[in-house]
Amino acid sequence: AEVALYGISIAILLVFDLEFFFLILALRDLFFRNLPYLIDFIIVNISLVIEIHFFKRTGAEGVAGLLIFIRVWRFVRIGHGVLSDAHEYGGHKLMKLRKQLAEANDQIKLLQAEQQPQSQTEVSVS
Numbered sequence: 001a002e003v004a005l006y007g008i009s010i011a012i013l014l015v016f017d018l019e020f021f022f023l024i025l026a027l028r029d030l031f032f033r034n035l036p037y038l039i040d041f042i043i044v045n046i047s048l049v050i051e052i053h054f055f056k057r058t059g060a061e062g063v064a065g066l067l068i069f070i071r072v073w074r075f076v077r078i079g080h081g082v083l084s085d086a087h088e089y090g091g092h093k094l095m096k097l098r099k100q101l102a103e104a105n106d107q108i109k110l111l112q113a114e115q116q117p118q119s120q121t122e123v124s125v126s
Helices: 002-027 029-033 035-054 061-125
Strands: none
Touching (some): 002 029
């Protein structure tokens, strides 16, 4: 079981490294100017080195704890990014709805203004 989990862990880290490879190809210099990308890149590669170096070694509990912490931190950061994007999207949607509401209120006022002269002439005729 330990060997299987080790293999899964290495595979996941290699997938992250592959993602960084494509990000670097796509973003070029912008990748290296983005601090969160750089921190994630460093964490993933340090995790990979630590995972390979300390596999089957005794007395590596402290390093394992640090490894777990930095991996959890990465997922917390991803979660924060998702929540930030959702909040921003919600804000844009709210602004759009407020604009539509204002336009609808303007239309209602125009229709009411058009109705008043007509209803006054109908009362005068009777």
